[in-house]
Amino acid sequence: MLDPTPPVVTRFAPSPTGELHIGGARTALYAWAYARRYGGQFLLRFEDTDLARSSEASADRILEDLRWLGLDWDNDDIPRQSQRHAAGRYDEVIQQLLDQGDAYEDGDAVRFKMGDHRGDVTFDDAVYGTIHTPAADLEDFIIRKGDAGGKMPTFHLAVVVDDHDFEVSHVIRGQEHLSNTAKHAALCDALGWTRPTWAHTPSIMNPGGSKMSKRDKGKACQAAAKQWMQKETRDIRDFCAMCVCSAINSLEESRVADEACFTDEVGEVATGQSYSMIGIELIASALDLQLPEIEVADFRRSGYLPAQLLNYVALLGWNPGNDLEHFDLKYLAEHFALDRINKANSTFDRAKLASFNQDAILQMSLDDFEPVLRSHFEQFHSDKLEQLGDNFRLFSDAYWERSKTLDDPATLGTFVFAAPTEYNAKAVKKNLAKNENQGLQVLKHLHASLADVSPWDVPTIRASLEQAVADLEGPHMGHVAQPLRVALTGTAVSPEIDATLALLGQNETLTRIARCLEELAA
């Protein structure tokens, strides 16, 4: 594809009606990369013509997510369409259209004339090629809402005016607008404005084939709620009661102050009528349900690195034309081009994202990993961070090569934070009970020998365990390590055995061994 004629100006124009969606993040990335590639400008603006659903809080969260991703924009003032409307800009354009005879009043709204008035519309999309729409398929559409909509311009009018006023050269946006673009092209023509270059991006889908959307969280909740109710023939009242109890136990009181209102929300979710995000998060926590990651904030909480999220998502619909899969923003800023954006929708594959993330973690040194993990724990697991205290570095080192995400250590390492409540039967049989309780005998020996270890650090613990292997005439470290694992974690899996002991501390290690011997001795 030929290079564009400068200046290149792209923009990302979300409507502030919720969190930044993963698809929006990719659109923003492409627009950013294109502007950077050609030394242009990447602008931000908020499309809040839907006054009822828009909020400043949402706008702030979107900005925060963009910053977290590392996408910088070039305009200090981020325009809101509501403000531009208040300044009269859209009315001015609408009046011009009215005066020209290209628009007419319809009740208290205003419509733009399409069809025979303008004829067929053809435009070139940088991704999809030439799109031709016959006049017969084009209907007059509203450009200014009526009284109920606050006489606001519709999205169709506002985008065209804004993209023109801010001299946007390339409109990169989701494929859902492809069919609407004929309207925008016609509007540009009627106003005598140069049409921007449009580039539509394919959608990101769920593995099931549906479009990835925030509704998926509600669906997940519904399914889990139904399942919960099916057990022991509970009904919706039981469910609400359970959720409320859970919420009262786990959340600050202010959030559940209005118990009646909360109950309604829960009921709606469970019956599939509608839902609110607060209700969903409460339900998920009550059911111990892992909500699907849909928005950027979800991936952040799940412990994905921003660079990897961006890398993965960039590749979901674009590629450099060779086998290169791992690249960063700098690479995109040098190589991104619109003609390599794919046309077909793609399915989001969390396993591949996780693999990208793990690769990036493994590329870090232990020294680099520790502060990154610490920062994640500060934000999402401050209690665990506090509990670990000086052992955090040990913990970080132990989980570095075992983690696909920054959140994995929190779940993989639960044994560090709480003693096992039960011993995995299979693990007990294999490692403790087998050969006439051989494992338990080993534990007895270790309980004594480990009591003498000082200082309680990895090398000393290791030396002690190696000595134990020799004393016991056991051929393998495994004969010592596995019984210990079961006693200390209740399972047969943990980090290196010396690190496992070091993490727990001497007292806790001895206590857990003693308790295990006591419970399984009989």
Next chain:
RNA sequence: GCCCCCUUCGUCUAGUGGCCCAGGACGUCGCCUUCUCAUGGCGAAAACAGGGGUUCGACUCCCCUAGGGGGUACCA
């Protein structure tokens, strides 16, 4: 209903008429390393939606069918 767009391994994709009995990555499976898990190394299975054309020759071009997505809103 009408209109538009899309269709290569399970998934993301390379492929722009012969270099392709189709290459890479994730996932899956097997083997090796190993105190478990993980890491690391080696290897395997796995795709051109179907049917017609065009051509000496089609994954690549055209048509039809099927499937998927989107639009048809005073939502964006």
